[in-house]
Amino acid sequence: xxxxxxxxxxxxxxxxxxxxxxxxxxxxxxxxxxxxxxxxxxxxxxxxxxxxxxxxxxxxxxxxxxxxxxxxxxxxxxxxxxxxxxxxxxxxxxxxxxxxxxxxxxxxxxxxxxxxxxxxxxxxxxxxxxxxxxxxxxxxxxxxxxxxxxxxxxxxxxxxx
Numbered sequence: 202x203x204x205x206x207x208x209x210x211x212x213x214x215x216x217x218x219x220x221x222x223x224x225x226x227x228x229x230x231x232x233x234x235x236x237x238x239x240x241x242x243x244x245x246x247x248x249x250x251x252x253x254x255x256x257x258x259x260x261x262x263x264x265x266x267x268x269x270x271x272x273x274x275x276x277x278x279x280x281x282x283x284x285x286x287x288x289x290x291x292x293x294x295x296x297x298x299x300x301x302x303x304x305x306x307x308x309x310x311x312x313x314x315x316x317x318x319x320x321x322x323x324x325x326x327x328x329x330x331x332x333x334x335x336x337x338x339x340x341x342x343x344x345x346x347x348x349x350x351x352x353x354x355x356x357x358x359x360x361x362x
Contacts, residue, residue: 216256219248224253233275240256265299
């Protein structure tokens with residue numbers, strides 16, 4: 202995982218980046234909602250707008266221990282905001298499957314704004330086709346919470362109410 206920067210498996214077990222700050226912000230605002238996203242830039246964008254958010258640091262690192270941390274902190278509602286690429290879509294599916302039994306869950310389907318998303322089959326093309334699309338200049342980047350339009354941030358803010 203590209204997020205590992207220290208020896209050991211700390212991110213697999215404890216890797217909810219900005220957890221303490223986000224929990225304090227959530228409680229200070231009297232909320233029970235947390236945004237769950239992929240990377241540090243994503244959660245920083247939400248936090249900067251006063252939206253409690255933590256980063257998973259890769260969906261492969263998601264597990265029941267992290268879910269328990271959120272439960273113990275008093276989170277009742279999760280907003281999943283993963284990147285609009287294939288990895289973000291798969292991460293959202295994996296984490297949603299786990300957390301829906303424990304929290305009220307909503308998600309931003311940023312992948313539907315991605316040029317790689319096929320609205321007919323509701324899937325992404327094969328990795329080989331994505332590589333070809335990038336080479337041909339059809340994919341210049343994928344939408345993520347760090348660079349998403351402000352309208353998505355307003356949607357999240359509305360979900361906090």
